[in-house]
Amino acid sequence: MLRNRPIRRWHAALVPIALLASTPAHAHLVSTRFGEFYAGLLHPLTTLSHVVPWVALGLLAAVQGIRGARWNLLAFPLAVAIGVLLGSWLPGFDAGLQWGNIASIVLLGALLATAVALPMPAFLGLSVLFGLSHGYTNVVSELEGRALLLYTTGVACAGYLLVALLGAGALVVVRQNWGLVAVRALGSWILAAGVIFAGFSLLGQPGA
Amino acid sequence: MAGRYRWLSRCLLLWTCLLGSGAAHSHETPVALLTIKEGIAGTYWLEWTYYSSRNDVPPQVRWPGHCFEDYPRLECGEQGLVGEVVMPEIGDKYSAAVVQVRRQGAAPRSYTLTGGNPRMVVTADGTVPWQTIAAAYIPLGIEHIMLGVDHLLFVLGLLLLVHGTRSLVTTITSFTVAHSITLAAATLGWVGIPDKPVNACIALSIVVVVVEVIKHRRGEHCLSARLPWLIAFGFGLLHGFGFAGAMSNVGLPPESLPAALLFFNVGVEVGQLAFVLTVLGLYHAHRVLQARLPAWCSQAGIYGVGSIASYWFIGRFAALLAT
Amino acid sequence: MHDSLRTTPYWRSLAAIVLTLGSLPAWAHVEQGVAGGLVSGLLHPVMGPDHLVAMVAVGLWGAQLGAPAIWLLPVVFPVVMALGGLFGVAGVPLPFIEFGIALSALLLGLAVAARFRANLVVMAVLVGLFAIFHGHAHGTELPQSANAMAFGVGFVISTGLLHLAGILIGLLVRWPVGSAVVRACGAGIAAIGLYYLSAASGLA
Structure with a gap:
C-alpha cells in the first residue's frame, strides 16, 4: 500500500533542504591555498554518514559527564587528524573502514539511547577508534604537503567544533530534567537511522 | 578572563x-574577460582576454539553446542574445570571468561570473536583475x-x-x-x-x-x-x-x-x-x-x-x- | 594577500551552500543520491494515512500515559521500525502487512480513546510489534539511485516528528477539555484504522 507512489512535483520543494545538507560534499578540491582547509572543514559536516555519528559522539560525551566531554575535546580531533594522515599515506582500507563508520552510527546511537555511563578509558578508546576510522574515510583525493596539512586541519577542526559545541550544549541540556530524555530520544533516532543505513548497505542496496 | x-x-x-x-x-587568481559585441541580424562577435599560467584556453561557455558559437562569431537569430549563459569551468580553471555585452545603441553591460555563481542571465533590455547581482556578490x-x-x-x-x-x-x-x-x-x-x-x-x-x-x-x-x-x-x-x-x-x-x-x-x-x-x-x-x-x-x-x-x-x- | 581579486575557486564549497537555492538545477544531477534519499525518506512515513495516524497515536498514547511511557514508546518505535525495515530489505516475508498496519492504527486509536493502560513492558512490546509491520512496509522502498544514509535520516526525522506532534497534542490531557479532545483524536484514528482494515481485508 505504501509502495509505488511516485515522488510528485511539489516534493521538489524539499530538494533545496536536502541539497543544503549535502551539496559541498562532492565539490572537488582545487590545489590552492586555503581551499583545502575549508574543503576539510566542510567534508565531514556535509556528509550525513560522518556528521550523524559525530553528533552522537558529541552528545554521548556530555552524557559521560564533564570530564569525559573535556577529554573528548582533545582525543577526538587528534584521532581524526591522525586518521586523515593515515588515509593519505596508507590508502586501501576504505571499504573495510566504511563498516567501522556504519558500526559507529549504530553503536553510538545505542549508547546514547540507553545513556550508558561508560568507564572513562572505554569511552575515550571508542572516541579515538571512531575518530581514526572517520578520519581515514574522510580522505577524498590525493593531497600532499601543505594541502594535506590544511585539509587535515580542516577535518580535525570540524570534529573539534562539533564535539565542543555539541558537548557543551548537551551538557547544559542534560542538566534540565527533560534534557536527558530529549538526548536519549535523539539517540534512538540516530540508532534507527543507523540500522536502516546498515541494513541497506549490508543487503547490497545501491547508493549506500 | x-x-x-x-x-x-x-x-x-x-x-x-x-x-x-x-x-x-x-x-594567482586567473580572471578571464569576454567581450560580446552586437553585429547585425542576431550576430555577435566574441573576444577573449585572459591570462593564466595554468591554462592556455579560455573557459568553456554554454550559450542559450538558440545560440551557436563559431568563434569569434555567435549566431543567435531573431531572438538575439537573451537567456542564461553558463561557464561551468569558472571556479575551477578560472577564478572569475567578467563578461561585457556591448549592444548597438546601448551602454555596455558587465556581468561577473564566479565559482559560486558561474552563470548570468542576459535580458533583452540589458539590465542586470538584482537577484543576479545578489547571487554573484553575496558569496563573493x-x-x-x-x-x-x-x-x-x-x-x-x-x-x-x-x-x-x-x-x-x-x-x-x-x-x-x-x-x-x-x-x-x-x-x-x-x-x-x-x-x-x-x-x-x-x-x-x-x-x-x-x-x-x-x-x-x-x-x-x-x-x-x-x-x-x-x-x-x-x-x-x-x-x-x-x-x-x-x-x-x-x-x-x-x-x-x-x-x-x-x-x-x-x-x-x-x-x-x-x-x-x-x-x-x-x-x-x-x-x-x-x-x-x-x-x-x-x-x-x-x-x-x-x-x-x-x-x-x-x-x-x-x-x-x-x- | 590582498594583491589581487580574491575570487578564488577553492572556496567554492561555502559559496555553494549559499547558492544552492539559486543554482538548483546544476547541482541536482550531482546530488540526486543524497537529496533523493532524504526526500523519499522524509516522505514515506507521511504517504500512507493509516501509517501516519498510527505514528501520531503512539505519541498521543505516550503523552496520555505520562512518564515514562511518554518517551519510552517513541524511543522504542523508530528503533524497532528500523529493524522491521531490515526484514523488509532482506526479503523476509511477513504476512498480512497492510492488515497489520491498519490494525495497529485501529488498536492504538482505541487505546487512546479508552485511555487504556497496561504494564509498561507489555505496552512497549505491543508498540514494538506494530512497529515491525510499519518498518517492513517501508523496507524495500529505497529508490535505486538514492543514498541509504540520507533515506534513513529522512525517514527517522519524519517518523520522530509525527510522534512529537502526537505528544504535543497529547499534552492537552492536563486540562479536562483537552483530555476529551485527545480521546476524540484517538477515536478518529481508530475509525481511520477501521476503514483501512476493511479495505485491506477486502470488505470495502
Missing part, C-alpha cells in the same frame, strides 16, 4: 600552523572575509580585548560601520588608495591589536581595552579599503554598482558574523566544559599571531619599497 585567553590561544595556534609558510606570497563577500585571514585575525584580536556583551556589540558594530564606509567610498570612486600600502597597514593593525592584548593581559593600562570600539573603528576604516580590493577589478556598469556593493558588504558581514559567533560559541563551550589550556599555550598563540602579522607587515612593506 584568563580562561578566555587560554582557550582562545587554541584558535590562535591553529591559525599559526595554517599560515606558517608563504603567507606573504600572493596567490563571504569568500573574501573567510579567505581574508588577516581580517579574521584582527576580529579575533578585538574579541580578546572586549569585556561583556555591550562592549562586544559596540566594538563589532563600529568595525562593521567603519569598513562599510571605506568600502563604499573606495568602490564608488570617491577615495582612491593603492592596494599595497593598505595591505601593509592591515598587517600592522593586527600587530597593534596583539600588542594591546599582551599589554592588557599584563594588567598595564591601555586605552584600547577601555575603548575597544575606538580601535575597531579606526582600523575598520583601513580594512574597508582592503575589502574594496575585491570589487575594484570588476567592471560593473555604474547603475549596478551600488547594488553589487550592498550585496558584497552583506556577504562580508555574514561571514564576519559567522566567525564571531563560532568563536564565542567555542569560548562558552570551553567554559561549560571547564577545559583550559596551560598559560604558556595562550602566550605562545598570541605571540605567534603577532609574529605572523609582523612577518606580513615586513614582507608587504618591503614589497612596497621595492616598487
Whole structure:
C-alpha cells in the first residue's frame, strides 16, 4: 500500500533542504591555498554518514559527564587528524573502514539511547577508534604537503567544533530534567537511522 | 578572563600552523574577460582576454539553446542574445570571468561570473536583475572575509580585548560601520588608495591589536581595552579599503554598482558574523566544559599571531619599497 | 594577500551552500543520491494515512500515559521500525502487512480513546510489534539511485516528528477539555484504522 507512489512535483520543494545538507560534499578540491582547509572543514559536516555519528559522539560525551566531554575535546580531533594522515599515506582500507563508520552510527546511537555511563578509558578508546576510522574515510583525493596539512586541519577542526559545541550544549541540556530524555530520544533516532543505513548497505542496496 | 585567553590561544595556534609558510606570497587568481559585441541580424562577435599560467584556453561557455558559437562569431537569430549563459569551468580553471555585452545603441553591460555563481542571465533590455547581482556578490563577500585571514585575525584580536556583551556589540558594530564606509567610498570612486600600502597597514593593525592584548593581559593600562570600539573603528576604516580590493577589478556598469556593493558588504558581514559567533560559541563551550589550556599555550598563540602579522607587515612593506 | 581579486575557486564549497537555492538545477544531477534519499525518506512515513495516524497515536498514547511511557514508546518505535525495515530489505516475508498496519492504527486509536493502560513492558512490546509491520512496509522502498544514509535520516526525522506532534497534542490531557479532545483524536484514528482494515481485508 505504501509502495509505488511516485515522488510528485511539489516534493521538489524539499530538494533545496536536502541539497543544503549535502551539496559541498562532492565539490572537488582545487590545489590552492586555503581551499583545502575549508574543503576539510566542510567534508565531514556535509556528509550525513560522518556528521550523524559525530553528533552522537558529541552528545554521548556530555552524557559521560564533564570530564569525559573535556577529554573528548582533545582525543577526538587528534584521532581524526591522525586518521586523515593515515588515509593519505596508507590508502586501501576504505571499504573495510566504511563498516567501522556504519558500526559507529549504530553503536553510538545505542549508547546514547540507553545513556550508558561508560568507564572513562572505554569511552575515550571508542572516541579515538571512531575518530581514526572517520578520519581515514574522510580522505577524498590525493593531497600532499601543505594541502594535506590544511585539509587535515580542516577535518580535525570540524570534529573539534562539533564535539565542543555539541558537548557543551548537551551538557547544559542534560542538566534540565527533560534534557536527558530529549538526548536519549535523539539517540534512538540516530540508532534507527543507523540500522536502516546498515541494513541497506549490508543487503547490497545501491547508493549506500 | 584568563580562561578566555587560554582557550582562545587554541584558535590562535591553529591559525599559526595554517599560515606558517608563504603567507606573504600572493596567490594567482586567473580572471578571464569576454567581450560580446552586437553585429547585425542576431550576430555577435566574441573576444577573449585572459591570462593564466595554468591554462592556455579560455573557459568553456554554454550559450542559450538558440545560440551557436563559431568563434569569434555567435549566431543567435531573431531572438538575439537573451537567456542564461553558463561557464561551468569558472571556479575551477578560472577564478572569475567578467563578461561585457556591448549592444548597438546601448551602454555596455558587465556581468561577473564566479565559482559560486558561474552563470548570468542576459535580458533583452540589458539590465542586470538584482537577484543576479545578489547571487554573484553575496558569496563573493563571504569568500573574501573567510579567505581574508588577516581580517579574521584582527576580529579575533578585538574579541580578546572586549569585556561583556555591550562592549562586544559596540566594538563589532563600529568595525562593521567603519569598513562599510571605506568600502563604499573606495568602490564608488570617491577615495582612491593603492592596494599595497593598505595591505601593509592591515598587517600592522593586527600587530597593534596583539600588542594591546599582551599589554592588557599584563594588567598595564591601555586605552584600547577601555575603548575597544575606538580601535575597531579606526582600523575598520583601513580594512574597508582592503575589502574594496575585491570589487575594484570588476567592471560593473555604474547603475549596478551600488547594488553589487550592498550585496558584497552583506556577504562580508555574514561571514564576519559567522566567525564571531563560532568563536564565542567555542569560548562558552570551553567554559561549560571547564577545559583550559596551560598559560604558556595562550602566550605562545598570541605571540605567534603577532609574529605572523609582523612577518606580513615586513614582507608587504618591503614589497612596497621595492616598487 | 590582498594583491589581487580574491575570487578564488577553492572556496567554492561555502559559496555553494549559499547558492544552492539559486543554482538548483546544476547541482541536482550531482546530488540526486543524497537529496533523493532524504526526500523519499522524509516522505514515506507521511504517504500512507493509516501509517501516519498510527505514528501520531503512539505519541498521543505516550503523552496520555505520562512518564515514562511518554518517551519510552517513541524511543522504542523508530528503533524497532528500523529493524522491521531490515526484514523488509532482506526479503523476509511477513504476512498480512497492510492488515497489520491498519490494525495497529485501529488498536492504538482505541487505546487512546479508552485511555487504556497496561504494564509498561507489555505496552512497549505491543508498540514494538506494530512497529515491525510499519518498518517492513517501508523496507524495500529505497529508490535505486538514492543514498541509504540520507533515506534513513529522512525517514527517522519524519517518523520522530509525527510522534512529537502526537505528544504535543497529547499534552492537552492536563486540562479536562483537552483530555476529551485527545480521546476524540484517538477515536478518529481508530475509525481511520477501521476503514483501512476493511479495505485491506477486502470488505470495502
